Amino acid sequence: xxxxxxxxxxxxxxxxxxxxxxxxxxxxxxxxxxxxxxxxxxxxxxxxxxxxxxxxxxxxxxxxxxxxxxxxxxxxxxxxxxxxxxxxxxxxxxxxxxxxxxxxxxxxxxxxxxxxxxxxxxxxxxxxxxxxxxxxxxxxxxxxxxxxxxxxxxxxxxxxxxxxxxxxxxxxxxxxxxxxxxxxxxxxxxxxxxxxxxxxxxxxxxxxxxxxxxxxxxxxxxxxxxxxxxxxxxxxxxxxxxxxxxxxxxxxxxxxxxxxxxxxxxxxxxxxxxxxxxxxxxxxxxxxxxxxxxxxxxxxxxxxxxxxxxxxxxxxxxxxxxxxxxxxxxxxxxxxxxxxxxx
Ligand code: TXA
Ligand code: MG
Numbered sequence: 621x622x623x624x625x626x627x628x629x630x631x632x633x634x635x636x637x638x639x640x641x642x643x644x645x646x647x648x649x650x651x652x653x654x655x656x657x658x659x660x661x662x663x664x665x666x667x668x669x670x671x672x673x674x675x676x677x678x679x680x681x682x683x684x685x686x687x688x689x690x691x692x693x694x695x696x697x698x699x700x701x702x703x704x705x706x707x708x709x710x711x712x713x714x715x716x717x718x719x720x721x722x723x724x725x726x727x728x729x730x731x732x733x734x735x736x737x738x739x740x741x742x743x744x745x746x747x748x749x750x751x752x753x754x755x756x757x758x759x760x761x762x763x764x765x766x767x768x769x770x771x772x773x774x775x776x777x778x779x780x781x782x783x784x785x786x787x788x789x790x791x792x793x794x795x796x797x798x799x800x801x802x803x804x805x806x807x808x809x810x811x812x813x814x815x816x817x818x819x820x821x822x823x824x825x826x827x828x829x830x831x832x833x834x835x836x837x838x839x840x841x842x843x844x845x846x847x848x849x850x851x852x853x854x855x856x857x858x859x860x861x862x863x864x865x866x867x868x869x870x871x872x873x874x875x876x877x878x879x880x881x882x883x884x885x886x887x888x889x890x891x892x893x894x895x896x897x898x899x900x901x902x903x904x905x906x907x908x909x910x911x912x913x914x915x916x917x918x919x920x921x922x923x924x925x926x927x928x929x930x931x932x933x934x935x936x937x938x939x940x941x942x943x944x945x946x947x948x949x950x951x952x953x954x955x956x957x958x959x960x961x962x963x
Contacts (some may be wrong), residue, residue: 623779626747626793635793636754639664639763644671646768646782647751648795649743651716651804651821652775652925653782654683654765655790658755659697662730665764671786674771679733681741681804682762685752686714690742693752696761697738699724704831705809711830714744716800716821720808731764737810747795767803768792772963774861774925777801781929801922802952807835815841819951821921861956862963863928865894867939869961872899875940879903894931897942909934913942917949924953928960 624631626648635645642664644657655671657664659682669676684693690713694701698721701709705719723729723738732738740762743749755763767775768782776782779794805820807827815836816824824835836844870878875897882893882905891909895901898913911927914920931939941957944950 622783622788622790623792623794626750626795631793632747632750632754635751635791636758636760638791639751639755640758640760644668644790646776646779646786646790646792647748647763647765648745648779648793648798649683649716649741649748649804650745650798651743651800651802652777652798653768653779653792654681654748654763655768655782655786656683656751656763656765658760659728659731659762659764660760665728665730668764668766671790672766672769672771674766676730677733679735679737679739680731680764680766681718681739682728682731682764683748683752684740684742684762685756686742686749687753687756689713690740693742693756693762694721694740697724697728697740698722702809702812704814704833705807707831708807708809708814708827709742712822712827713742714749715742716744716804717741718804718806718818720806720810720817722810728762728764737808739806741804745795745798747793751793772862774863774928774960775803777922777925781926784929797922797926799922801924801926802956805952808838808841811841811845813841813845819955821918821952823948823951825948861925861960863939863960864932865936865939867928867941867957867960867963869941869943869957871943872897875899875942876901878940879905879908882907891934891936893938893940894934894936895940895942896927896931897940899942909936913944917944917953920944920950920953924956 718741777798800821805822806818808815944954
């Protein structure tokens with residue numbers, strides 16, 4: 621058995637013991653599932669890069685438990701916490717927010733891919749928290765964990781997805797389907813001003829409201845802050861989160877026109893094209909398999925990666941997606957779809 625019920629003490633205990641012994645294992649968070657190792661054990665963290673096929677210069681996020689709302693974990697890994705970062709922790713932790721902070725030189729070098737900063741997150745998922753607390757009791761101050769998928773592929777939002785990525789050899793704590801469904805919002809707190817590196821469930825407007833200060837985009841920061849090169853972030857590579865099928869974004873009219881041009885293609889008994897759109901589309905072709913996108917961004921984020929995986933499982937060759945609205949609430953979903961389309 622490679623999947624353990626995350627809601628039992630026995631599972632939590634055995635997984636925490638495995639982490640303390642330097643072994644890898646997957647666990648749920650409210651964003652996506654993570655592939656975890658003791659962040660302070662460089663040899664254990666190196667196994668994550670090997671398992672994922674991830675280049676060793678792409679830093680990992682370190683997950684900490686919620687003791688003093690994450691502050692104890694932060695004190696272990698970070699050498700300084702600017703006032704706006706303190707405020708973000710108070711408002712959004714535990715939750716789907718990662719903060720990049722200056723790293724203590726003596727911890728987490730491999731997890732941080734050698735950078736002088738470290739990404740820290742205090743997740744809200746009860747199974748993640750139970751695991752992190754038990755780990756701390758065993759002397760493990762934090763779990764380095766990227767999304768539990770092969771490098772460049774879609775993040776997993778269920779235990780079954782993780783098994784699909786890594787097979788039966790990996791122990792997976794099952795905590796159900798992820799409520800947020802896309803990866804955490806990342807704010808870089810090392811450049812004097814808060815810089816948004818990756819949009820996620822928490823939007824820029826919410827972040828700004830919490831700190832009463834503007835959030836910079838990475839481009840703005842690179843242009844206006846002298847010597848402030850962006851830290852490396854693999855989730856910010858243009859081509860990422862990719863299904864096997866080719867994904868294209870189109871507006872509703874373009875999508876309908878493409879379907880009309882296709883006409884009836886009766887020779888295909890299996891769908892070769894999947895559509896994912898908020899509008900109702902007309903198609904008489906058996907080659908097309910349609911799926912409705914929810915009207916709101918939160919519901920779409922929650923199902924997005926599972927829907928893309930389902931399309932892949934059905935063997936479609938093309939995925940035509942209606943471009944999400946240009947409003948801020950859709951930033952996270954739009955970002956993931958644009959990266960999937962760029963692959
Ligand atoms: O929701 C999430 O963030 C999930 C769950 C498991 O916590 N994790 C996740 O990890 O998405 P991963 O490795 O797939 O993406 C982590 C992102 C990458 O873009 C990485 O480059 C960036 O965080 N990151 C981590 N540490 C960093 C650092 N010191 N400086 C800049 N970017 C960093
Ligand atoms: Mg990832």
